[in-house]
Amino acid sequence: MKTEIVKKYLRLDKMPTVWCPGCGHGIIMGSLLRALELRGRSKNDIALVSGIGCSSRTPGYVDVHTLHTTHGRAIAFATGIKMMKPDMSVIVVMGDGDCAAIGGNHFIHAARRNMDITAVVYNNGIYGMTGGQVSPTTPYDAFATTAPYGQMEPPFDIVELALGAGATYVARSSVHNVPKLDELIVKGIKNNGFSVIDVITPCPIAYGRRNKLTADPMKNMQWVKEVTVPRKKAEEMSEEELRGKWITGVFRDVEHVGLVNLYIELEEKLKRAKENKGEEA
Amino acid sequence: MAKRKIISGNHAVAEAAIKAGCRFFAGYPITPSSEIAEKLSEVLPKYGGRFIQMEDELASMGAVIGASLTGAKVLTATSGPGFSLKQENLGFAIMAEIPVVVVNVQRGGPSTGLPTFTSQQDLMQARWGRHGDQEIIVLMPDSVQETYDLTIRAFNLAEKYRTPVILLSDEVISHMSEPVDIPDEVEIVDRAKPDVPPEEYYPFDSSKGLVPPLAPYGTGYRYHITGLNHDKTGFPSNDPEIVHNQMLRKLNKIRKNTDDIVEVEEFKLKGAKYAIFALGSVGRTAKQTVINLRKEGVPIGVFRPKTLWPFPEKEIIELGKKVEKIFVIELNYGQIIGEVERWVSKYTEVEWYGRATGRLIPPREIGAFIKEKIE
Structure with missing residues (x-):
């Protein structure tokens, strides 16, 4: 049944994907497709927008309106679509570089204005497509082609960033917990505002090989399991124990009117004012 | 009205x-x-x-x-x-x-x-x-x-x-x-919509001419758009032939329609021996310069492209064949002069005057420069 759902939304003639063996991106795409089915929108009412990188190849494989834009700018393009097509489900998929480095400004402002867009972040802590350079979420001390002596900067916590900027649905999961991931993405799409789902996923080729995980998919998946900790469990752990871990779960889920709806209200108000003026005259 | x-x-x-x-x-x-x-x-x-x-x-x-x-x-x-x-x-x-x-x-x-x-x-x-x-x-x-x-x-x-x-x-x-x-009424052009059902629609289909129709989102046409080189379907392609043909179509939709796109203003150029090449606001000072110089008997006019790009090649060549000198006046330190020379240096002389100090160059100053060059 699950396979049938995935097939329904895939552009099967575009298979196989560009993703390497052991990459988690296909798992996230699978979750996204099942979430689309659960959300129950027509394919004609969905836009899937991406920037640049491995994650951003997702739209090419999905049979909806798909837009593969420039590095970091997917949310900006998506904002234009959503403003003019408020009834469409607009989903952005992006990598950690897209989201937290080159596109950081768009990310925080979409959160601030609570744009009704769902952002799914394929967070593998590395620039995979360009060959393994350090990213804004590369773990401290990890190795990358541009961090040959180990990463000296702390990683960005995308959940904290989204919460601070005002996103109304913020969650994190990993490709190790797929049923949960399906559920979180559905909730994100349903939320009438800016939703962020940060997904921890492995990159065996560009990250694993340089960080004692080898290219073995199982070892990399094990690593994902080890570095992710559910919220409840994390509450019982010390700061020391939580170092280098990503806490998973739902961090915010609130109803708050976003820009698009406010704009529609404004238009109706202006229309009424014009009609009243007409009656007076 | x-x-x-x-x-x-x-x-x-x-x-x-x-x-x-x-x-x-x-x-x-x-x-x-x-x-x-x-x-x-x-x-x-x-x-x-x-x-x-x-x-x-x-x-x-x-x-x-x-x-x-x-x-x-x-x-x-x-x-x-x-x-x-x-x-x-x-x-x-x-x-x-x-x-x-x-x-x-x-x-x-x-x-x-x-x-x-x-x-x-x-x-x-x-x-x-x-x-x-x-x-x-x-x-x-x-x-x-x-x-x-x-x-x-x-x-x-x-x-x-x-x-x-x-x-x-x-x-x-x-x-x-x-x-x-x-104006109450103006001519309005809307983009071409697909004339085929969604399953036969390709957003970059060269068989639809130089400008394939673009289907609006939400109308049942689902397609892919990317900044990568792509084939007619919109999906990435690095096939040399496809890349070449798509590139040529994108270039040619402008190149082959320059006659439709290009507009120039010619001011008092009829019978003129000299011309000022001016763009935008410089057109205003250039016209005043011409009015002033004409009073002094200098047969001069203004050639002003309203379409800068694609460059009005044909029109400027025609001008180059007619006048003895073209004075390119620019609010910069020499940009469009190269393009003008490229098309007319075979036919006529080109002189340049300009600067970018934030102010327009007064007509009397342009006039003095022109007079110095034609005396």
Whole structure:
């Protein structure tokens, strides 16, 4: 049944994907497709927008309106679509570089204005497509082609960033917990505002090989399991124990009117004012 | 009956945009173009349109492209430094063939330069600001009336050729107020819609001519758009033949239609022995110079492209064959002179005069330069 759902939304003639063996991106795409089915929108009412990188190849494989834009700018393009097509489900998929480095400004402002867009972040802590350079979420001390002596900067916590900027649905999961991931993405799409789902996923080729995980998919998946900790469990752990871990779960889920709806209200108000003026005259 | 009113160049852009059917604006504040955004933030929601001030110039360029894909006519406006930032996604719009209108109100540069003063230093940035081969349509008004008219034309050309169009104004034209005749009816062009069912639709199908139809989002046509080189379906391709043919089509849709796109103004050129080549606001000082010199018996006129790019090659060659000298007057340190020489140096002499100090060059000064060169 699950396979049938995935097939329904895939552009099967575009298979196989560009993703390497052991990459988690296909798992996230699978979750996204099942979430689309659960959300129950027509394919004609969905836009899937991406920037640049491995994650951003997702739209090419999905049979909806798909837009593969420039590095970091997917949310900006998506904002234009959503403003003019408020009834469409607009989903952005992006990598950690897209989201937290080159596109950081768009990310925080979409959160601030609570744009009704769902952002799914394929967070593998590395620039995979360009060959393994350090990213804004590369773990401290990890190795990358541009961090040959180990990463000296702390990683960005995308959940904290989204919460601070005002996103109304913020969650994190990993490709190790797929049923949960399906559920979180559905909730994100349903939320009438800016939703962020940060997904921890492995990159065996560009990250694993340089960080004692080898290219073995199982070892990399094990690593994902080890570095992710559910919220409840994390509450019982010390700061020391939580170092280098990503806490998973739902961090915010609130109803708050976003820009698009406010704009529609404004238009109706202006229309009424014009009609009243007409009656007076 | 046209309605006459006095408005600024920037407000003329806003009014013309509404008239042309523009229903989405995304921008970022920058002098001297901000009045366009200010006006549209007030007016657009009254016309069922939408306005958003984005977090930066890159985002506003991205947002208008996204909005255009829904079928809306879209506008963004900026000035020099902001125009530099727009280039990234402007290149995307060229590659993906998305109709957008971009206003660049030129100010002094480089860098922050002279924010509140005029210049014409972005002629080449408008042409070549993006990486990669491409054609681009750039229009330059010399009055508030022409700002109004060319703004409407910019929307029509963007829709007709499925391409970005740049309205290259400057601080003088944008901030001065003049009487403008607002016509009741204007010619409006809408982008071609698919004439085939969704399963037979390809967004870059060369068999549909140089400008394949673009289906608006949400109308049942699902397709892929990418900034990567792509085949007719829109999906990435690095097949040399496909890349070549798609590139040629994108270039040729402009190149083979220059006769339709190019407009020039000729002022007192009939029987003239000399010509001033002027763009935008320089057209105004050039015309006054000609009026002054004609009084002194100098047979001179003005040649002013309203379409800067594609360059009016045919028209300037004709001019070059007729006159003994062309005086290129620029508000920069020598940009369009190279293009003029490229086409006419075989036929006539070209002299150059210009500077970019934020001010127009007075007609008496241009006149003195011309007289010195023809005596």
